[in-house]
Amino acid sequence: MSEESDFYRFTGTKGYIVSRSLVEAVNCAIALERPLLVKGEPGTGKTLLARHVAEGLGLEMESWHIKSTSKAMEGLYVYDTLQRLNDARFGEGDVGDIRSYIKLGPVGRVFSAPKRQLLLIDEVDKADLEFPNDILRELDEMRFTVMETSDEVVAKERPLVIITSNNEKELPDAFLRRCVFHFIEFPEPEMMRKIVDVHHPNVDTSLLDQVLIKFYWLRGQPDLRKKPSTSELIDWIAALLRSGISQDQLESHIPFLGSLLKNEQDTAALADFEERGGDMPSDWSDLGPRFNQ
Amino acid sequence: MFLDLFYGLRDEGVPVAVQEWQMFMTSLEKGLHDSNLMAFYNIAKATLIKSETYYDAFDRVFARVFQGVEGELSASDELSDWLSDPKNFEGLTEEQRKMIEELDADELMRRYLETLDEQDERHDGGGRWVGTGGHSPFGNGGQHPTGIRVGGESKNRSAMKVAEDRRFEEYRTDHTLDIRNVRLALKRLRHLTREGPDDQLDLDETVDETCRNAGEIEFVYRSERRNNVRLLLLMDVGGTMEPYYEPVSRLLTALHEERGLRDFKPYYFHNCVYERLGTTTDLYVKDAIPTGDLLRRFDERWKVLFVGDAAMHPAELMNPRGNINPRYESESRGIDWLMRIRRHFNRVAWLNPDPASDWEYTRTTRVIGEIFPMFSLSLDGIQDAVTSLVGAKPSAPGITRH
Numbered sequence: 001m002s003e004e005s006d007f008y009r010f011t012g013t014k015g016y017i018v019s020r021s022l023v024e025a026v027n028c029a030i031a032l033e034r035p036l037l038v039k040g041e042p043g044t045g046k047t048l049l050a051r052h053v054a055e056g057l058g059l060e061m062e063s064w065h066i067k068s069t070s071k072a073m074e075g076l077y078v079y080d081t082l083q084r085l086n087d088a089r090f091g092e093g094d095v096g097d098i099r100s101y102i103k104l105g106p107v108g109r110v111f112s113a114p115k116r117q118l119l120l121i122d123e124v125d126k127a128d129l130e131f132p133n134d135i136l137r138e139l140d141e142m143r144f145t146v147m148e149t150s151d152e153v154v155a156k157e158r159p160l161v162i163i164t165s166n167n168e169k170e171l172p173d174a175f176l177r178r179c180v181f182h183f184i185e186f187p188e189p190e191m192m193r194k195i196v197d198v199h200h201p202n203v204d205t206s207l208l209d210q211v212l213i214k215f216y217w218l219r220g221q222p223d224l225r226k227k228p229s230t231s232e233l234i235d236w237i238a239a240l241l242r243s244g245i246s247q248d249q250l251e252s253h254i255p256f257l258g259s260l261l262k263n264e265q266d267t268a269a270l271a272d273f274e275e276r277g278g279d280m281p282s283d284w285s286d287l288g289p290r291f292n293q
Numbered sequence: 294m295f296l297d298l299f300y301g302l303r304d305e306g307v308p309v310a311v312q313e314w315q316m317f318m319t320s321l322e323k324g325l326h327d328s329n330l331m332a333f334y335n336i337a338k339a340t341l342i343k344s345e346t347y348y349d350a351f352d353r354v355f356a357r358v359f360q361g362v363e364g365e366l367s368a369s370d371e372l373s374d375w376l377s378d379p380k381n382f383e384g385l386t387e388e389q390r391k392m393i394e395e396l397d398a399d400e401l402m403r404r405y406l407e408t409l410d411e412q413d414e415r416h417d418g419g420g421r422w423v424g425t426g427g428h429s430p431f432g433n434g435g436q437h438p439t440g441i442r443v444g445g446e447s448k449n450r451s452a453m454k455v456a457e458d459r460r461f462e463e464y465r466t467d468h469t470l471d472i473r474n475v476r477l478a479l480k481r482l483r484h485l486t487r488e489g490p491d492d493q494l495d496l497d498e499t500v501d502e503t504c505r506n507a508g509e510i511e512f513v514y515r516s517e518r519r520n521n522v523r524l525l526l527l528m529d530v531g532g533t534m535e536p537y538y539e540p541v542s543r544l545l546t547a548l549h550e551e552r553g554l555r556d557f558k559p560y561y562f563h564n565c566v567y568e569r570l571g572t573t574t575d576l577y578v579k580d581a582i583p584t585g586d587l588l589r590r591f592d593e594r595w596k597v598l599f600v601g602d603a604a605m606h607p608a609e610l611m612n613p614r615g616n617i618n619p620r621y622e623s624e625s626r627g628i629d630w631l632m633r634i635r636r637h638f639n640r641v642a643w644l645n646p647d648p649a650s651d652w653e654y655t656r657t658t659r660v661i662g663e664i665f666p667m668f669s670l671s672l673d674g675i676q677d678a679v680t681s682l683v684g685a686k687p688s689a690p691g692i693t694r695h
Contacts, residue, residue, distance in 0.1 A: 024325070024332050025339040031323045032316060032340075039345060081504030088508065176343035177312050183345035 016045070016052035017194045025182035026053055032180060035121075035139055035161035037171075040184030043229025046164040049184075050120040053162065060113070063120045064106035070127045072134030075107040076144050076153075098148050107138060108153055116157035125165040132175035140178060187230065189216065189284075199234045200241060210250040210282065211237060217281050218260065218270075220288075228260040235259045251282045298337070301354035307347045316340045330359075346672075491516050522683060523556040525591055527634075529601030530574045531563035537646050537670065538574060541600055556595075560587065564605040565627035566634065567616050584630055588637050596682040597634065599643040600670065603652075603661040610657045628660065635664050642678040646670040 010026045018026075026049075029036035038046045054061035064075055080101045087093035094100055104112060110119045124132055138144045142155035163179065165171065187195060189212055196203065196212075203211075215236075219227050228236075239256040249255070253274065261267045274280075281287055302309045317340040320326070326333040334355060342351050491514040498513035505511075530538050560570040560582070569581040609615040610627045635641055643665035645652065652658045652667070661667070666681050668674035 020331070021335040021338070024335040028320050028325055028336050028339050031325055032320055034316065037343075081501060085504045085508055173308070177310065179343065180316070180339045181343045182339055183348065 010053050010056050013052045013056045015198060016048060017191065017198060018049070018052075019185070019187075019191065022049070022182055022184065025180055029162075029180040030160060033158055035163050035179045037124075037163045037165060037176070037179035037181045038184060039165045039167055039181070041186060041227070041229055042166055043231040044184040044186060045230065046184060047120070047122055050118060050122075050162040050164070053160070054118040057118070057160070059116060059118045059160065061118045061120060062106045062110045062113075063122055065122045066124050066126045066131070068126050068128075070131065072131055072138075073105075075105040075121075075135060076138060077105055077108045077146055078103045079148050099151070102146055102149065102151075104153070107135070108144075110159045111142065111144075111153050111155040113159075114156065116159060118160045118162065121161065121163045123166055124163050125167060125169040125171065129169060129172070133172050136175055136178065186219075192230070192233070195230060196234065196237060200237050203237065203241070204247070207240075207247045207250070208237075209284075210247050211240065213281055213284060213287065214250065214254055215260070217287055218254075224261075225266050226261070226263045228262075232260050232262075252280055254280070295358070297358045298341075298354060301358055302341065302347075302351065305350040305354055307342065307350050307354075309341050313341050313343070522554050523591075523595045524554050524558075524682075525587075525595045525597045525638075526557070526559040527566065527570070527597060527599050527601075528559060528561050529564060529599075529603075530561045530571075530576070534600075534602060534646070537600065541644075541670075558591070562601075563616075564601075565609055565615070566630045567627055568625065568630075584634075588633065591638075593637060593639045595638060597638045597641040598678065598682065599641070599665060601643070601645065602647050603643065603645055603658040603667070604647065604655045605657050607656050610660060628664075631661065631664055640682045641665055642681050643667045644670045644674060644678055649674075 010023060010030065026036060028034075038049060040046055050063075051061060053059075079098075080103060083093075084095060084098075084101045088095045106119065110117045121135075139161060142158055143152060145152050192212060192215075193208065196208065211233075215228065215233050218224070236256060236259045239259050240250075243255070245255060254260070254270070257267055257270065261270065299309060299314055317337055320336050320340055321333075326336050337355070338348070338351055342348060493515055495513045495515045498515075499511065502511040502513055503509065526541075528534070528538065528541065560572060561574050561576060562570055563576060566584060568584055569578070570584055570587060571577070572580045572582060606615075613624055613626055615627050643661065645658070645667055646669070647655075647658070649669045652662060658667075666678070668678040668681075
């Protein structure tokens with residue numbers, strides 16, 4: 001092929017099961033040197049992905065967790081004016097040197113790192129609507145200028161950027177244009193088995209079947225206010241295993257509901273359903289054609 | 294080029310621009326797709342599509358453009374090596390060789406897919422051999438020593454299968470009304486503006502300015518930021534509208550409770566607005582308020598959002614005493630009341646749960662669509678409606694389609 005053949009290629013790690021399309025999206029982002037934007041339901045492992053890509057490629061990772069008050073500037077650098085004022089008043093430190101009051105943010109640190117690093121910008125949608133646009137140019141050109149000192153910070157090795165979004169806000173078009181995009185689908189049962197296996201190896205197959213049937217059935221309820229996600233399933237299985245519950249006990253009842261449903265109304269609705277003697281599925285075929293195996 | 298894909302996507306309303314297309318082309322040049330249709334599908338999706346709401350449209354277009362293309366295309370490296378080596382073309386005439394050289398990589402790829410497609414129809418089972426004649430750039434089964442074998446059975450689900458599955462249909466925003474999505478759209482109603490005198494001390498700015506000022510205190514004041522959207526919901530609760538009542542009013546109430554709105558008032562009607570509006574969904578006369586009162590009580594700054602199918606018997610809209618509900622009397626025509634409301638408020642919008650394509654077939658919908666900016670009760674529609682309510686400039690009335 002071309003010189004890219006010796007390029008980093010991500011193939012997944014032991015502790016993290018990835019779908020093929022996600023692997024391809026990651027590799028696409030690496031080869032194109034574009035940020036990878038990952039969206040998906042909460043609990044589908046968006047943040048974990050970055051950690052495992054870093055591990056898989058042997059890169060150091062720098063995380064930037066976005067909050068509603070985050071400003072784009074903070075990612076680049078912060079000029080600690082307060083410290084400087086303080087020092088000036090009490091005659092400490094080298095007040096004359098502005099540089100000693102410039103602290104690089106996550107983006108700045110990744111840029112100035114001697115080796116190629118991975119930058120995770122977590123939950124970019126938490127910030128202000130304009131936030132993504134504000135970091136656009138810096139991520140595009142991989143350089144920025146510290147205004148107070150006119151120093152330029154240039155990335156020596158173009159970092160790999162992974163951005164996650166929970167879909168709370170629309171992201172600006174110009175920002176989307178520059179990203180490789182991947183939407184993490186909710187795992188199908190088959191994939192889910194592999195994921196469970198990573199966390200809880202050696203779960204009895206027929207027990208796991210019952211667990212997954214109940215889980216996907218719950219998720220399929222249209223009135224559910226908060227659908228349980230993968231991480232909740234993993235917790236639930238941990239609880240089930242620890243209590244040593246048997247497969248028969250699972251057939252008509254969902255124990256440890258608290259680890260699956262986190263909304264009061266959902267819990268009440270299910271309790272009501274059980275009280276009325278509602279029929280819970282105990283076989284894949286009860287879940288409809290999508291799950292026929 | 295795979296331009297059919299590009300224009301197909303654009304025809305479906307997917308915002309694909311040249312920039313995305315270049316990104317896709319670059320990744321093909323870099324050989325990321327490994328000449329494997331599934332990888333090709335994934336990469337096209339990752340580079341061209343920037344929102345899961347367009348995944349379904351992508352699947353449809355992809356299935357249409359690459360219809361019939363199946364199997365693994367695992368021969369890219371060999372293919373390009375082989376093609377770039379002129380001695381492989383010894384059997385060809387000068388003319389044919391020239392023709393092949395003129396084909397750029399994309400064209401080649403497409404012919405490759407086409408050939409594969411044809412082959413698929415005529416040739417079942419076993420390995421697939423691409424190429425129809427001795428002078429095909431892809432060689433010919435067995436006879437040509439360097440002929441390229443393509444295939445093997447795919448272990449994964451094929452791209453076409455995946456595309457045809459259309460698993461992302463539920464993420465479409467132009468026809469499903471998902472509660473989480475609607476909440477997202479309605480959040481735009483939180484139109485925050487700074488109002489009033491600059492009377493709040495901005496501590497951060499003050500400290501910052503003071504420091505920049507080398508320690509001389511510099512106070513910075515600003516006005517308070519507050520939500521300034523007052524929303525008046527007028528909702529049709531008759532017969533066909535029943536399924537929509539619950540989600541819409543629940544969402545708006547929830548939005549109001551979490552302080553997304555400065556004020557919120559819902560009123561209800563059946564089919565059309567006349568002298569009275571119900572304050573409850575069962576439209577009891579004793580709880581109703583005169584519509585004239587409504588116009589006095591709420592000033593023009595209130596945003597009015599109608600939700601209704603606007604479909605009724607023409608007489609209900611155009612004739613005096615047109616009210617279908619005998620509990621109410623209505624001397625004035627429904628359309629006059631609608632016009633009064635339209636003129637009284639600065640911003641109004643109408644959300645219609647019926648598909649936009651049906652609107653022009655109903656006379657009353659057409660008439661009402663000329664009075665109010667009408668949007669479909671889908672995520673896109675709600676978003677546009679909200680924009681027309683709180684956005685920069687009022688949009689002209691008229692049917693807007695989505």
